[in-house]
Amino acid sequence: MGFEEDVLKDFITEAKENLERLDEEFVELEQRPEDKELLSSIFRTIHTIKGTAGFFGFKTLEAIAHFAEDILSKLRDGLVVADEETIDMLLKAVDYIKAIIAALEETGKEPVDDTYLDFLVDLRNFAEKVAKRAEGGGAEAKEASPAEAKEASPKEAPAEASQASSPEEKKEGEKGAETKEEAQAKAEAPKEEPSKAEEKTSKPEVPKPAASAPKKEDKSPPQVHLTETHVRVDVKLLDQLMNLAGELVLSRNRLVQIASRISDAELQNATQNLSLVTTELQEKIMKTRMQPIGNVFNKFPRIVRDLARSTGKKVNLRIEGADTELDRSIIDAIKDPLTHLVRNSIDHGIEDPDTRVQVGKPPVGTLVLRAYHEGGQVVIEIEDDGRGIDVKKIKQKAIEKGLITPAEAESMSDREALALIFRPGFSTAQKVTNISGRGVGMDVVKTNVEKLGGSIDIQTVLGAGTTVRLKIPLTLAIIPALVVTCEGQRYAIPQVSLRELVGLSPETRKNIHQIGDSEFFRLRGEMVPIVRLAKILGVEAQPRENESLVILNSGAMDFGLVVDEIWDSEEIVVKPLGKHFKDISIFAGATIMGDGKMALILDVVGISRKIGLKVEDVDRAKEEGAQAAYGEEEQQFILLFNVSPEEQFAIPLALVARLDKIKADKLEFVGGKEIVQYRGRSMPIIRLENFLPIQPLPEQEEYHLLVFAEGENEVAFLVSRIVDSIQTHVKLDERLYQIEGVLGSAIVKDKTTLFLDVYKIIEMHDPNFFLKIVPQEERPYRVLLAEDSPFFRQMIANYLVAAGYEVETAADGLEAWEKLQKESFDVLVTDIEMPRMNGLELAKKIRAEERLADLPIMALTSLAGEEDRRRGLEAGIDEYQVKLERAKVLEALANLLNRKYAKAA
Amino acid sequence: MKFDPYRILGISPGADIEEIRRAFREKARRFHPDLGGQKELFLALKRSYEILQARHAPARLEIFKGRPQGDHYVLSFLDVTAREVAVGAAVTVVIPDKPVPCPHCGGSGHNPAGPKRKCLFCEGEGMIEFSGPERRLRIVCPRCGGKGEILVDICPKCRGKGELSGEKELELSLPLGARPGDILYLPPGAGGEVAVFFELQVHPSGCLNFEGERLVSRALIPFWRFALREKISIETLEGPEDLDLPADFQPGQTLVLPRRGPWRADGSREDLYVKIDVFFPSDFSPKARNKLKELAEFLEKEEKDAPSGRDRN
Numbered sequence A: 001m002g003f004e005e006d007v008l009k010d011f012i013t014e015a016k017e018n019l020e021r022l023d024e025e026f027v028e029l030e031q032r033p034e035d036k037e038l039l040s041s042i043f044r045t046i047h048t049i050k051g052t053a054g055f056f057g058f059k060t061l062e063a064i065a066h067f068a069e070d071i072l073s074k075l076r077d078g079l080v081v082a083d084e085e086t087i088d089m090l091l092k093a094v095d096y097i098k099a100i101i102a103a104l105e106e107t108g109k110e111p112v113d114d115t116y117l118d119f120l121v122d123l124r125n126f127a128e129k130v131a132k133r134a135e136g137g138g139a140e141a142k143e144a145s146p147a148e149a150k151e152a153s154p155k156e157a158p159a160e161a162s163q164a165s166s167p168e169e170k171k172e173g174e175k176g177a178e179t180k181e182e183a184q185a186k187a188e189a190p191k192e193e194p195s196k197a198e199e200k201t202s203k204p205e206v207p208k209p210a211a212s213a214p215k216k217e218d219k220s221p222p223q224v225h226l227t228e229t230h231v232r233v234d235v236k237l238l239d240q241l242m243n244l245a246g247e248l249v250l251s252r253n254r255l256v257q258i259a260s261r262i263s264d265a266e267l268q269n270a271t272q273n274l275s276l277v278t279t280e281l282q283e284k285i286m287k288t289r290m291q292p293i294g295n296v297f298n299k300f301p302r303i304v305r306d307l308a309r310s311t312g313k314k315v316n317l318r319i320e321g322a323d324t325e326l327d328r329s330i331i332d333a334i335k336d337p338l339t340h341l342v343r344n345s346i347d348h349g350i351e352d353p354d355t356r357v358q359v360g361k362p363p364v365g366t367l368v369l370r371a372y373h374e375g376g377q378v379v380i381e382i383e384d385d386g387r388g389i390d391v392k393k394i395k396q397k398a399i400e401k402g403l404i405t406p407a408e409a410e411s412m413s414d415r416e417a418l419a420l421i422f423r424p425g426f427s428t429a430q431k432v433t434n435i436s437g438r439g440v441g442m443d444v445v446k447t448n449v450e451k452l453g454g455s456i457d458i459q460t461v462l463g464a465g466t467t468v469r470l471k472i473p474l475t476l477a478i479i480p481a482l483v484v485t486c487e488g489q490r491y492a493i494p495q496v497s498l499r500e501l502v503g504l505s506p507e508t509r510k511n512i513h514q515i516g517d518s519e520f521f522r523l524r525g526e527m528v529p530i531v532r533l534a535k536i537l538g539v540e541a542q543p544r545e546n547e548s549l550v551i552l553n554s555g556a557m558d559f560g561l562v563v564d565e566i567w568d569s570e571e572i573v574v575k576p577l578g579k580h581f582k583d584i585s586i587f588a589g590a591t592i593m594g595d596g597k598m599a600l601i602l603d604v605v606g607i608s609r610k611i612g613l614k615v616e617d618v619d620r621a622k623e624e625g626a627q628a629a630y631g632e633e634e635q636q637f638i639l640l641f642n643v644s645p646e647e648q649f650a651i652p653l654a655l656v657a658r659l660d661k662i663k664a665d666k667l668e669f670v671g672g673k674e675i676v677q678y679r680g681r682s683m684p685i686i687r688l689e690n691f692l693p694i695q696p697l698p699e700q701e702e703y704h705l706l707v708f709a710e711g712e713n714e715v716a717f718l719v720s721r722i723v724d725s726i727q728t729h730v731k732l733d734e735r736l737y738q739i740e741g742v743l744g745s746a747i748v749k750d751k752t753t754l755f756l757d758v759y760k761i762i763e764m765h766d767p768n769f770f771l772k773i774v775p776q777e778e779r780p781y782r783v784l785l786a787e788d789s790p791f792f793r794q795m796i797a798n799y800l801v802a803a804g805y806e807v808e809t810a811a812d813g814l815e816a817w818e819k820l821q822k823e824s825f826d827v828l829v830t831d832i833e834m835p836r837m838n839g840l841e842l843a844k845k846i847r848a849e850e851r852l853a854d855l856p857i858m859a860l861t862s863l864a865g866e867e868d869r870r871r872g873l874e875a876g877i878d879e880y881q882v883k884l885e886r887a888k889v890l891e892a893l894a895n896l897l898n899r900k901y902a903k904a905a
Numbered sequence B: 001m002k003f004d005p006y007r008i009l010g011i012s013p014g015a016d017i018e019e020i021r022r023a024f025r026e027k028a029r030r031f032h033p034d035l036g037g038q039k040e041l042f043l044a045l046k047r048s049y050e051i052l053q054a055r056h057a058p059a060r061l062e063i064f065k066g067r068p069q070g071d072h073y074v075l076s077f078l079d080v081t082a083r084e085v086a087v088g089a090a091v092t093v094v095i096p097d098k099p100v101p102c103p104h105c106g107g108s109g110h111n112p113a114g115p116k117r118k119c120l121f122c123e124g125e126g127m128i129e130f131s132g133p134e135r136r137l138r139i140v141c142p143r144c145g146g147k148g149e150i151l152v153d154i155c156p157k158c159r160g161k162g163e164l165s166g167e168k169e170l171e172l173s174l175p176l177g178a179r180p181g182d183i184l185y186l187p188p189g190a191g192g193e194v195a196v197f198f199e200l201q202v203h204p205s206g207c208l209n210f211e212g213e214r215l216v217s218r219a220l221i222p223f224w225r226f227a228l229r230e231k232i233s234i235e236t237l238e239g240p241e242d243l244d245l246p247a248d249f250q251p252g253q254t255l256v257l258p259r260r261g262p263w264r265a266d267g268s269r270e271d272l273y274v275k276i277d278v279f280f281p282s283d284f285s286p287k288a289r290n291k292l293k294e295l296a297e298f299l300e301k302e303e304k305d306a307p308s309g310r311d312r313n
């Protein structure tokens, strides 16, 4: 291989790389036609091509590059603006350059073809038009031109040509001038090319001969063949193709359905084939819509550099996964939110170098923009190692803004507080951003992301940095969906939101808990709010035996949707809704089903909002639920409520028969007692301030009722607000509040919370409320209660005492064993899981001792499993009950004692 | 399938440059089109060789035209002096490297200094017991790793990831011809894990600095030296140097030292521009003041005596 050949190869390789970049840059130029840097970059690329072409003596290439460069220089200098026509012409120039490069690669020679020279003439004319526009219509003669031309090197012959023509000349007769100049230009050009060009250019505007006619009408460039082929396709055409593919999918679905009715093997085969091809076609077209996120990411180097410079900060930008592909429309839509987030990170996240050094960080901050695919979605992360978000300041700001009360702020978790950033009105003024960091328009960012069916999430560590994570679907047009029915209508739910399906049988319905107005479904220790689709749709629902629960994820939270039936799972084509549907936020669009009927597509995010639950609460419940997945033994469902806003109370949720709301005017006094008409009966009301030294219940229009039931008896606590229901491990402090009716205190959700002794309070209100089912002899039975949790110990002891037993307590099995040695008891009630000596060990020990061999033993657990029961029976335990099921415990205890002592008698 | 140059050359990805060269030569001989080989195959071989050659070339900074792009890359900056840029000096750059385990949390992702809570899985025992098909098993608690407690807070250093992005230092020469504001490019492979773009941030080195594209050496001299056109000392890329001021040299003019400026990419040199600022002390000793006055009177008288005037230029 000779030297020249090598250099030529290098030139071609380089040119091809440059041309690829040009493609991208032109696309950007359409968006930002006045971007100087972009124009300069394009100019340089073309200039390089021109230079090298001159070196090799490729005249056509050099000339095309020259005129393109000429136009670009005017754009770059801001003399004219890049309009569609100009960009179009430049794009054509690039296409011709590509074609020539392809030919060079193939043959080592420039192509000999009229089309190139024809285009050269068009381009040259156009360049002149642009030049005229740049000079303000050619009013001003440019004296300098000839002088400049003189200086130009022979290599730049075409430049000489164009600059030599003064505006006057052009006015006189463009065609004439052209010819002259062309001739001049071609004097440098080798072989036959110039003469051909001359022929063409000298033709005035008379109709062209047939041979050259097509090129006038069809200005599209010749068929190009680069090794890596790219063809420019109108985006509109792609959209149309996409739509058509959508129609095809619909027709296919319909055909498949018909085919399944008419059981004909041949038809089945044919439809199956069609089905496959359709799917593939659709995938391929979808691919054409995919663009690398680099199209957005790659504009951040400049933004970050500018921002760093203007703020005096030092920032390293790290881009990861710029090749990750996304639907074009989504890329367009996330540009602004991303820019916003990056700005926030540099403005408010990353500290200035001095501050960073002071806190022991490297002076240079790092900003990471990361994209990757995850389960049909694209995750985009904006991560900085800056100061993080100060949750306290966020709360403070939110209070100042009137978004929350100080009391609410106090009871808020960090996660909830972070979510405040996304509230509309959190940050409008600039001073907010100075204090709290992020915030400007974050509500808008969130809305935009959610509009795309995506979600946004912030993770921050104060002093260490912040990560904002966006999750966005890959594409919007054709989506796999779950089709469900509600009252005879079908609805589609995007598959990407789907987490799980649960059939609702009498058995699984036990996991549904009513809390306030809301229902929750307990899914593996997690409390998931559920809502009926019929209710959301506002249709009259018929009661049903078998419904289905669709567990969905809206990005921010999980929730369950109760539907009548799961119909099918199929690919649907999203059709926008008509205008009259615009207001309804629960639909994302419509689709045509296989049978030709329309089905609405549910907007999962919109529905999650309709549930009316605070996302943060659910989030936290979820977190806590997940933590509680282990160690069921110690975790309790706790209901948190207020009487006055300042004090928080808790009771075990399991004790509550129902939660309800009543209007203030439903309360009445009868015979000195406050009652409420409830479910056709009058139910006594307990105001806690009458029994406990606490702040009184404020006047409200509406109150919450905590209803407790014992057999036929019912009574309710009247409270102002249900704060939450959480699953948590209670660490009760019994010392602080030694008040009757209070079991102790604990910090729950950052607030001191009083745990109330429901049984004691009810007994104080009505000593006859609980039925006495103690098998009373001449003296009360003595119970030894072994329980390590003070919370349960006291509560169980209280209800046993209330039921008429004499109770001695022990904190674990060993202590119980010791007490059994010293005193005599009629029965042992013991927890299973205890430190030092557990319930099973204790039972075995008792059974091994002759004196105690007949002592009745009842075991209590949080949840009774069959395996536990079996092990318990083996160890010699007589009864097994669940701690919080007071009535059952008492009944079983009475039966146990009766059995034992009747036998003994 | 992705283009895999190693596969095409039939060598393992760990192969060194010598092995790569050998493989290419041997295969190229067999598949050369002149010897009846397939052209496509030969081109693929050549491309593979070039890719690997580039990958094994010593790390070298290049001047990058256009805007940074790629799948993974880092945009950083280089703080350098004008002199370093002008002569293409060797500088130390910090580039990303493989992630390292977080030293604060030892890779666990949890803050060892933060609060702890009892492991609920094993009830704080560190062991869990369950009945197997034949006998009871006691195993180390998988959740807390036998510690019986669990760290609650995530590590503030790595924010729960357990690792930090690593860094390494490289000694690299600045490419000749680079100028302030240019972007330098370090390809992946040769130096670090990912491509790195550096924005050149150029600071003055002593009296030398870039003003626009020109390298300018500024000198500050007292007015009498200037008036006497005495030898002055200036800073050049080769060090301090004495310079004769031309007799007709006036303030505000620029001196040019041809081909003494920064190197260009092709090895030739630009000019060095010397700008001289004149320094007028604001305070003189009485003695100096008198002498100056004396001189002033003398000069003014001389001026008057020669009405035709001396050539001021």
Ligand SMILES: [Zn+2]
Pocket (backbone or CB within 6 Å): B119, B120, B121, B122, B123, B124, B125, B126, B127, B141, B142, B143, B144, B145, B146, B147, B148, B149
């Ligand atoms: Zn454990």
Ligand SMILES: [Zn+2]
Pocket (backbone or CB within 6 Å): B102, B103, B104, B105, B106, B107, B108, B109, B110, B155, B156, B157, B158, B159, B160, B161, B162, B163
């Ligand atoms: Zn760490």
